[in-house]
Amino acid sequence: MSYESRPQAYDETIRVLEQKDYRGIAEFILPAVKDADEITPEPVKLSIPDMREVDYLARIKLKKEDFILHIEFESAYKSNIEMQKRMLRYYTYIKWHNDLPIYQVLVVLKKPPRLKNIIGGFKSTVQDMDVMQYQYKVIKAYEIDKYEVLKEEQVVLYPLRVFMKHEGESEEEHIRECLAAVETLPDADYYFLLVECLKKLYEKGRYEKFVKEEIYMSSILYKEPYEKGLEEGKIKILIKLLTKRFGVLPAELKKKIEETDINRIDIMLDEVLDYKSLEEVEQYIQ
Template structure:
């Protein structure tokens, strides 16, 4: 932090005050200091201060009442007494899913990954919102076609191993979201009702579709 401060002060001369936010309660550290002092032979050389904020001690509902949107993704680390873990996860996701900027949803899901096992949060995540974030899309723009092909192969392998129509339907929906972004709920529901051969045709041709209308022709 001191090196970062020195660089900004030296090159840009910006007036900044640094903040250290501790997300999870440390197991082996009792006291986190907000200052650092340096002395040489009893002479004071420097005193460096910064603010320490412990996220796990903040009431997450205060962030909502203050409408401090920039902190919404970090609410998952905050105090949630009186709620089960599932209730807490669902509430945090609901708070950001209505925001215009899908990046907040993406960042919250990334924070959830740091706290919980995949099975505990993934059932609540709305993939169409998560995948519509610019933070999700940008790393995959390069080599997008290769990514779709790999997803196609993995989905088919998984479907063959499990032999389930639901597996192929979910794979097809994921690939369509990856290609077109948000897709209508009625289309996702219709995909669940298709048989295995039809789903395999849709997946095989995923790279050739230019719009969702070309997919809907397989739905009767």
């Protein structure tokens, strides 16, 4: 099986995890949040053309203090200056729309290959006057022991364990252990999301043979694009799944699928692993 990129961007992986357990992510970043009186996700759509959406934003009420928690996850850290500018632009935009204090955190997933120190902020001085001091917290995921996450049963972080420290394990052992940790979870989405994270670290040939196809394909995230209501996206996924199982589809059958009612397409996506032959598919859409 080939695990090509799905219609969604990698950034959606983080947002899906946020939807599953936004409080769990906040507690990982800021342990004191466990005692928070209230945590409310703050949906924000950036209107800046060259800026991607924020990864995580929530309003937190903790010990009578209200503030905004903003988290960015970065898997391709290139330079301190570039990241400082990006985080500052996020800060400015969030501040423009909200007067609460902002606690910013950058989670670096992969260790930068050509950068010794990651600096979370900067200080500007002009004519001996300090005109600005800007700072955000930096968490290096690759320095976190992945087994601590497992010990604390922080399930929402399981897909991100692939980026974490795994001393004493070979690359193969690490991949197999991370996959094994999610394969028995009731929610197959975590398995799908972990594979998406593997794609950011390794070439396909290094992990593909360890992925269990039946679990990966059972995730709703595999069957449907992240952006809901895209009927064409669902039809393309169904055709791709059927092609993987039975080979290139006859042109006539492919046309019938493209003309099939979307409700029936949804049912076929749910049952795609149960079809024994293309004849069964043809019988269903007659």
